[in-house]
Amino acid sequence: MTQNSLDPGDQIPAARRIQAQTLTPEAFAPYGHVARPGLGDVKAIRNDRVHLSKSETAFSHQPDAKEVKLDFYEVAPETHQLVASVIERHNLSSQMFSPMNAARWLVVIWPDGPARAPLAFVAGPQDVVTYAPGLWHHGIAAIDRPACFTSLMWKKGDIAVDTEFLTLDRAWGIGWPDGGPEGLSA
Structure with missing residues (x-):
């Protein structure tokens, strides 16, 4: 169990609990971008053995952030629900x-x-998610099983400037529908 996982016996008030909905590019558009195979300009290449999806994405940054950095996240799965107490932007x-x-x-x-x-x-x-600059969000959280992700971000090289962390006054409980990835659109 990760430090953000909630035991069934722990309590978060009902007013501080929400249920996650299935991600769609349209629902997330005001906050960033979702790309996945089959969206954008799609064409067959290499004698129809490869389908290429060219996705437009805004990967913007301020001039002070001069270096693009590639990070890897190996993430243990959450259980029961995610307890969101620290967020970042x-x-x-x-x-x-x-x-x-x-x-x-x-x-x-x-x-x-x-x-x-x-x-x-x-x-x-199959979902690649890009957060818009300045958007408060929780750190990456896997469900169902351990996961590995890459992250790309422009950085200045000063952790205090590149990432702002905030401990919430009161935690939020985030739940999700039961079941595996089969129910998600591809």
Whole structure:
């Protein structure tokens, strides 16, 4: 169990619990970008043995963030529900997460700021998610099984500037539908 996992006996008030919805590019569009195979400009190449999907994505950054960095996250799965107590944002850059070996995973954001309720989405193994610069979000969270992700982000090289962390006054409980990735659209 990870430090963010909630035992069934622990309590978060009902008013501080939300249920994650299935991630769609349309639902997430105001907060960033979702790319997946089959979206964008799709064509067959190499004698129809490869299908190429060219996805437009905004991967913006401020001029101070001059170095693009590739990070790898090996993530233990959450159990029962995610307890969101620490959130983060990156004011100088978008941040892109690409699953390398994952089932379902959570995308939890605070589009109206940390004083308001979050939105939560269940992403699938085919979903690449890019957070807009300055968007408050929870760190990467796997469900169903351990997962591995890559992250791309422009950085200045100063952790205090590249990533801002905030401990919430009160935690949020994030739940998700039972079942595996089969129910997610591809």
